[in-house]
Amino acid sequence: MSEHQVGIEAINFYGGSAYLDVRDLAEHRNLNNERFENLLMKERTVPLPYEDPISLGVNAAKPIIDAMSEEEKDKIDMIITCTESGIDFGKSISTYIHYYLGLNRNCRLFEMKNACYSGTAGFQMAVNFVLGQAAPGAKVLVIATDLARFMAVSDGGALMEDWSFAEPSGGAGAVAMLISNKPKIFKVDVGANGYYGYEIMDTCRPIPDSEAGDSDMSLMSYLDCCEAAYTEYTKRVANVDYAKSFDYLAFHTPFGGMIKGAHRKMMRKFCKLKANAIEEDFERRVYPGLRYCQRVGNIMGATVFLSLISTIANGDFTSPKRIGCFSYGSGCCSEFYSGVVTSEGQRLVQKLNIANELTNRYN
Amino acid sequence: MSKEEIFEMMKENISEIIPEIDVDSIDMQDSLKELGINSIDRMDIIVDTMEALNLRLPMVKFGRLKNIEEIIMTFMEEL
Numbered sequence: 001m002s003e004h005q006v007g008i009e010a011i012n013f014y015g016g017s018a019y020l021d022v023r024d025l026a027e028h029r030n031l032n033n034e035r036f037e038n039l040l041m042k043e044r045t046v047p048l049p050y051e052d053p054i055s056l057g058v059n060a061a062k063p064i065i066d067a068m069s070e071e072e073k074d075k076i077d078m079i080i081t082c083t084e085s086g087i088d089f090g091k092s093i094s095t096y097i098h099y100y101l102g103l104n105r106n107c108r109l110f111e112m113k114n115a116c117y118s119g120t121a122g123f124q125m126a127v128n129f130v131l132g133q134a135a136p137g138a139k140v141l142v143i144a145t146d147l148a149r150f151m152a153v154s155d156g157g158a159l160m161e162d163w164s165f166a167e168p169s170g171g172a173g174a175v176a177m178l179i180s181n182k183p184k185i186f187k188v189d190v191g192a193n194g195y196y197g198y199e200i201m202d203t204c205r206p207i208p209d210s211e212a213g214d215s216d217m218s219l220m221s222y223l224d225c226c227e228a229a230y231t232e233y234t235k236r237v238a239n240v241d242y243a244k245s246f247d248y249l250a251f252h253t254p255f256g257g258m259i260k261g262a263h264r265k266m267m268r269k270f271c272k273l274k275a276n277a278i279e280e281d282f283e284r285r286v287y288p289g290l291r292y293c294q295r296v297g298n299i300m301g302a303t304v305f306l307s308l309i310s311t312i313a314n315g316d317f318t319s320p321k322r323i324g325c326f327s328y329g330s331g332c333c334s335e336f337y338s339g340v341v342t343s344e345g346q347r348l349v350q351k352l353n354i355a356n357e358l359t360n361r362y363n
Numbered sequence: 364m365s366k367e368e369i370f371e372m373m374k375e376n377i378s379e380i381i382p383e384i385d386v387d388s389i390d391m392q393d394s395l396k397e398l399g400i401n402s403i404d405r406m407d408i409i410v411d412t413m414e415a416l417n418l419r420l421p422m423v424k425f426g427r428l429k430n431i432e433e434i435i436m437t438f439m440e441e442l
Contacts, residue, residue: 038403165401200423217426219402224421261403265410 004190006130007183007339009139010067013309013354014059015173015296016045018362022168022297031165039165040256040290044297045361047147047172053085054093057145058100061176064141065101076178077138078108080126082118082301084205084329085146086111097143115203116252117329118301119144119175124335126179127188139180144302147172149211166215169255171297175305185345186308186323189338194233196225197333204330218330219258225334226262226326227269233336242270246324246338248285248315250307253293259286262326288314295358301329309349317346364442366391369416369435376411380404391432409434416442 022041047056065073081094092111112122119142126140148170202221203213234240251259263286267278292310299306304327311323320342328334374386377395381404389398395405409425412434418441428434 038401202426214426216396216402216405217423219406220422220424220426223406224423257401257403261406264407268410268414 004131005181005183005187006127006179006190007188008177008186009180009182009184010064010178011175011185011305011309011349012060012063012352013173013175013292013302013306013357014056015171015292015299015354015358016047016051016056016361018046018048019043019295019358020046021363025168029167031168038257039169040260040294041168041297043295043358044148044168044170045172045299051147051172053081053083053087053145053147053174054096054100056147056172056174057081057093057097057143057176060145060174061097061101061141061143064176064178065103072139074104075137075139075180076103076107076141077135078110078126078129078140079103080122080140080142081111082113082122082142082144083111083146084113084115084118084300085149086113093145094143103141114333115329115331116146116254116298116300116303117327117331117333117335118146119303119305120301120325120327120329120335120337121333122301123177123179123305124193124337126177127190130179130181131190137181139178141176142179143174143176144299144305145174146300146302148298149205149209165255166211169298171299173296173299173302173306175299175302175309177305183339185312185348186339186341189237189322189340192233192237193335193337194229194231194236195333195335196228196232200330200332202330202332213330218254219261221330221332222252222254222258222328222334223262223265225328225332226266226336229326229334229336230266230270233338242266243273243281245322246285247321248288248311248323250289250304250311250323250325251286252304252327252329253290253307254298254303256290256294259290292354292358309352309354312341312346312349313352313354315341315346317341317343319343364416364439366432366435366439369412369438370431372415373408373412373431373435376408376415380407380411389431391435392430394430395434412438418442
């Protein structure tokens with residue numbers, strides 16, 4: 001029975017130890033605030049000097065590992081770190097995390113990269129490893145860990161208005177997930193995947209401590225991919241309806257305003273609804289996933305999973321519900337996929353008390 | 364449809380999305396960004412205009428355009 005079941009057995013999020021109210025930041029940087037509310041950003045995690053992608057990843061994964069028996073821990077056959085904040089061209093963050101978690105050495109350790117798509121790339125590789133049955137019963141620890149590297153330059157024409165909004169939207173944090181044939185939290189719809197990728201220079205990290213790119217182009221490419229990846233999903237899954245097949249939608253969330261725009265565009269295109277109905281749909285199906293994202297900021301490869309956690313914690317799962325997930329990474333690659341969450345999954349996620357954890361960060 | 368007609372259509376969409384903008388003072392040479400319109404609102408203006416023109420174009424075609432005229436010319440190439 002369990003051979004064909006796969007998904008998230010355990011999940012945890014670590015959102016750093018300090019945050020900033022982004023309205024204070026926008027005021028300080030003299031950003032145009034007139035329509036700032038529309039961007040739906042509230043807080044951003046600010047990594048302190050002692051925090052890096054490794055410490056974020058370890059903090060996300062450790063509670064999962066600590067809750068496992070020695071026998072279960074030994075079933076972890078791979079640790080995949082997913083990041084665009086790598087600390088070395090060659091050495092993978094997964095090696096450090098494996099060390100700090102004290103796991104068995106018969107374990108594959110490696111890292112995945114494709115901007116904000118990295119988390120989904122790692123997740124899907126883990127899902128396929130479990131489904132492939134090459135190592136029956138094996139589990140995979142997937143850790144998406146990222147932090148914004150954008151340093152605002154105080155003067156100089158390079159800091160365009162829209163790019164300067166990248167600073168308030170950038171966050172830090174990590175999501176760790178145990179992928180196995182016991183999908184207590186999120187049961188993957190096997191084979192229900194639409195992917196879409198092509199070469200585009202929208203955003204990138206050509207040097208260690210900064211980001212570069214074209215935020216406009218990135219938004220446009222995100223929108224194109226949102227439509228194209230979902231369209232491919234509908235070719236592989238019978239009778240899909242964007243409005244009815246998914247009880248919730250978890251988006252990769254660079255900032256709230258962007259997913260509101262993307263959702264609006266998708267609803268207009270696929271459901272032909274009027275503005276009020278789209279707004280109501282956003283509040284009901286998308287906003288539950290936005291709640292934690294707008295308190296953390298963009299955590300790149302981990303963001304779509306933070307949105308998933310937020311959806312599970314804040315949605316209504318008294319009966320099993322299907323969640324549609326959209327992931328986009330600059331450069332670019334994207335994917336629309338789905339899975340089912342039950343009340344048991346919600347109970348496990350609510351136990352994490354993420355909202356409290358976020359409130360307890362230093363301001 | 365003429366350039367001017369599409370321009371009028373865009374101005375209508377701009378005023379619907381951002382009522383506080385005085386659309387009569389907008390020139391075709393203006394860039395939406397320089398008018399202080401954020402990227403989400405710019406996206407909506409383009410989507411609304413495409414819908415009214417019954418056009419379907421990849422959004423990345425609009426990613427690097429300098430001003431309103433270039434947006435209009437991109438629409439016109441497809442009409």
